[in-house]
Amino acid sequence: MKILFIGSRLYDDIDWYVREKGIESVLTESNEEAINLDLPDQVFIVPRGMDGPKQVALMQNVDAIVPLIGIDPPLIDVAYMKEEVEREYGIPVIAANVRAVELTSNKINTKEFYREIGIATPEYQILTGPDELTIDFPVVLKQGEGQGGKDIKVARSVEDVEEYFEDFDQALCEEFIEGSEISIEVLGFSGEYVALPPIYKGETTIEGTHPLNKVKTGPCMVDGLDNNLVQHAAYTVARNLASDGIFEMDFMYSAERDQLYAIEVNTRPNGTRYLTTATCGVNSLCELVNMAIGEFSLANVSDKLEYHYSTEIPIGNYEGPLPNEPVKSFEFNDFVVHGPKGYQRVTARADSKDELKKLVEKIT
Template identity: 45%
Template sequence: MKILFIGSRLFDDVAYYLNKENITSIVTESNENAINLDLADKKYIVPRGMDKPMEIAIKEDVDAVIPLIGIDPPLSEVGKMKDTLEKENGIPVISSSFYTANLAADKYNTKKLLQKEGIKTPTFRQLQEPYDLENLEEQLPIVLKTPEGQGGTGVKVAVNKEDISEFLNEKNNIFAEEYVEGFEVSIEVLRWNNESVSLCPVYKGDTTLEGIHPLRKIKQAPLNIDGIDNKKHNNDICILAEKIADLVKVEGTMDIDILHDNKSNNDYVIELNTRPSGTRYMTAATTDIYPLCQLVDMAKGNWAAKQVKSKIKNYCSAEIPVGDFPENQKIPLNKVFEGPNSYIVHGPQHYQRVTIRAEDRTNLNDVTHNLLSDYSKKNNIHFN
């Protein structure tokens, strides 16, 4: 079997699995200095865009295409490529269609659809010029957004009138959203051939008026809050995630971002992302399901939601930003958890994170303190 992968940055997440399954890999990449290029059997350096990868997929007569793109802007073009390759060439592309990718890329239209379908999302409204600054100031703190954006770009938690004025002056096509006091959750959903399986909800930290980037927060799983038993796959958040995936007809993988309101105990969906999740290592640590390897199984034609659900395990996990991993600690060669108490390291130099798996929360504390003793003491880390 031969698979074309678009983008090399995430390729090391699947390279070991391809070798295990004896799958020939081809990677296209626009940056000739990108990492992981040498892990593929064959590589092409191509211009940005999907035209050349689509041409190579046809020329190489591949059995499937898997986009490994971790940013939002190209996803609509990926969707167009998928629609064309599948319809005209019979080559499956393990990603969402143009309709789904385009919808997810527009946060405002996503919220309109959620609202229409009776799915809770923070109250929102489009802002029209001339802006009513006095009205906005009365609602502080308030979240200001543009329809596009990723990882905090195009988003501002305004706490004073200066924040409002700055955002309005720099951006256009703005909408306002209610600020929810609580915590952030991500959950990844796999979907193929009209079958969906949601994986574990991941705690990404409390909402803050400072708008701290998720990469700078300590993540934990399973969720440990009243009313949620993450060790049961049919908990409310998992059911909601599968409902949304079916609603928008996701294919491949989708990351859903949710805000849990501490006051009302409601879960509010804030956005959908039709790309590999930034919490995929937490997902793998907690469930033993590796999302990007699941995309390979979809390409192989032997993927079934029921089979995936039967393999889900229930570990405890945490992800900690460490900057640079301690030099005296060995970094695992592959991004695979070795046993019930283990870890992997990921991210570029100076921005590394370590994801730790353990059998229970007591062991999780022990492994974390032993592995990162200086960091743990300095930050008083303890997992409840």
């Protein structure tokens, strides 16, 4: 079995699994100084875009293509490549299709999609100027495209909105929901979808604290919220997107209203994947490989499910004990260190809250 992987930044997360499965790995990357280029069996440096990876896939006669892209801008090019390669050459590409990317890569499209399928989302309006605002303060101002908190502002006054419009001509404005932030991964392939356990990402803040600066925990345990409700909502979204790969969704739960709100959905690997793996034993990136080799199914995922308590802590530069090899696998470790130097995080798991507390004290 030979698989082409596109993008090297996330490859070290699955290199151990690719080798365990006896897969011949081919990787394309546009940056010749990128990390992890020493890990695959073959590496090809190609220009940006999807034409280079497509040509390598055909030249190398690969059995499947697995894009490992964790940012939004290239996803639409990947989607067009997927549809062409699957149609013209019969090579499966484990990624979202064009429709799914178009619906999820623009927050305005996503809002309209939620409404169409009956999923609750915060009240919103599209502003072209501050004087059009009708939603009560505080409000959240966003651009249609962007990730990781980019171009997002919590506005508490007209002056805040006016300041935002000094940089932008349009804004997606939604009501600020005070409550719990929740993330969940859904895996989908060939019409089968499975929602993994939800992750708790902390409470909303007027200051707009970035998720990377919060302590996160799994599974999500929020008073008054049934995790089955989150999983059902996430499953409904994924089923209506009708595509393949990883779907990462953000929700907000308002205890005051007893209401779960859908915020956004991404069709790519996400920042809470380590917590999900730690919590339930299912690694979403490894499942992309399983989709490529024909080993993904609801039954197989269910058989892997475990139940742990987990937490992710921002630590800057990790100086604690080293994990076992392979260092990115929870099959061989009870903690994993990830992220670049200066912004590292530790994700740890245990079978009880007390054991997790002791482990965190030991490694931090």
